[in-house]
Amino acid sequence: MELKALEKETIINTYNRQPETTLLLERGAGVYVWDDAGKRYLDFVSGLAVNNLGHCHPQIVEAICRQARQLMHTSNLYYTEPQIRLAEQLVRHSCAEKVFFCNSGAEANEAAIKLARKYGKVKKGQAAFEIVTAKRSFHGRTLAAVTATGQTKYHQGFEPMVAGFRYAEFNNLQSFKDAVTEQTCAILVEPVQGEGGVYPATPEFLQGLRQLCDEEQLLLIFDEVQCGMGRTGKLFAYQHYNVEPDIFTLAKALGGGLPIGVMAAKGEAAVILQPGEHASTFGGNPVVCAAANTAVSILADADFLKQAAELGAYFQQKLRAINNPNIVEVRGLGLMVGMEIKGDAARAVPLCQDKGLLVNCIGGKTLRFLPPLIVTKADIDTAVSILEEVLSAIA
Numbered sequence: 001m002e003l004k005a006l007e008k009e010t011i012i013n014t015y016n017r018q019p020e021t022t023l024l025l026e027r028g029a030g031v032y033v034w035d036d037a038g039k040r041y042l043d044f045v046s047g048l049a050v051n052n053l054g055h056c057h058p059q060i061v062e063a064i065c066r067q068a069r070q071l072m073h074t075s076n077l078y079y080t081e082p083q084i085r086l087a088e089q090l091v092r093h094s095c096a097e098k099v100f101f102c103n104s105g106a107e108a109n110e111a112a113i114k115l116a117r118k119y120g121k122v123k124k125g126q127a128a129f130e131i132v133t134a135k136r137s138f139h140g141r142t143l144a145a146v147t148a149t150g151q152t153k154y155h156q157g158f159e160p161m162v163a164g165f166r167y168a169e170f171n172n173l174q175s176f177k178d179a180v181t182e183q184t185c186a187i188l189v190e191p192v193q194g195e196g197g198v199y200p201a202t203p204e205f206l207q208g209l210r211q212l213c214d215e216e217q218l219l220l221i222f223d224e225v226q227c228g229m230g231r232t233g234k235l236f237a238y239q240h241y242n243v244e245p246d247i248f249t250l251a252k253a254l255g256g257g258l259p260i261g262v263m264a265a266k267g268e269a270a271v272i273l274q275p276g277e278h279a280s281t282f283g284g285n286p287v288v289c290a291a292a293n294t295a296v297s298i299l300a301d302a303d304f305l306k307q308a309a310e311l312g313a314y315f316q317q318k319l320r321a322i323n324n325p326n327i328v329e330v331r332g333l334g335l336m337v338g339m340e341i342k343g344d345a346a347r348a349v350p351l352c353q354d355k356g357l358l359v360n361c362i363g364g365k366t367l368r369f370l371p372p373l374i375v376t377k378a379d380i381d382t383a384v385s386i387l388e389e390v391l392s393a394i395a
């Protein structure tokens, strides 16, 4: 049977893929992917902020193959070197002192939520289990992570949600202050909101949250699943803000294309969880950690990050220079960029695709651009000129 028909028959319909317009991708290299007809696309989706080093980066492929031949899986009953090396790298490059390994962003946030609840009980008493998160946020699809997600459209049909979450306005410190009570144990936000529409936090907001958490004995948790790993031009987005979280979560680009999640913690938060209280069968798997070790050693390089920051500034400046009355706003940090346009932004996606550019639309009104960090200025010029044509075609 034809593959797209077979998909429809055998895969639960959660992704809204359309046989006529959704590509079947076969191959990737660097900033490009190829479909089953051999057509090449400049990939500004990057597997949703996963392929920060582009597709099939040779050093990552090599690390995976080497480790796969040596030892693929053991369980966390035993030590393995790639896992410990990765923990050391993450701790060395961040404010964290210790990490926990899992397999996805949602799982990393689940770990943070469990840790925060335990912290609340230990520090503030049985009732201190509430976590304040932001409206328009996105923290994943498992039950607690989706409850933390401050968008009702993701809750509908799955109620009752997990108890103990409150929502406040992003970039509005007073709104967070108002949501904190004696029952609060933590605040969880994305330093740059991703799925919600690409909204960077203001420095005053994150610095204010830090102070609020210090005053109220709350854990400050940053979800860096999308904005981390060099995406914004620093290894972690919080490093733009002169604020350190007690916990941050990572996933997406950390594994260089393989699935991984991390919860990283410092201070008291790093020693709250005890043996038996949390675990993951695949968490810290040697093959995935070998890939991630290579990814981190490339992404954390100061020159690499400087270049990503410059490319982000160049891209944003070129987008802002497009003269089209339909553009409402260009927002972003580094190479995490959103362009809000009037009307149905999703119309632009297939038109860009026809011209060989992959982009993604979020919330119906914002085009999101997440190019690989290895993109060149020439690639950016190509993408911007395609976009310019498409925007004038739909004006």
Ligand SMILES: *Cc1c(COP(=O)(O)O)cnc(C)c1O
Pocket: 103, 104, 105, 106, 107, 109, 138, 139, 140, 141, 190, 194, 195, 223, 224, 225, 226, 227, 251, 252
């Ligand atoms: C993608 C994303 C998640 C969820 O990650 P999964 O690996 O899909 O579970 C969580 N938080 C943010 C900010 C994300 O962008």
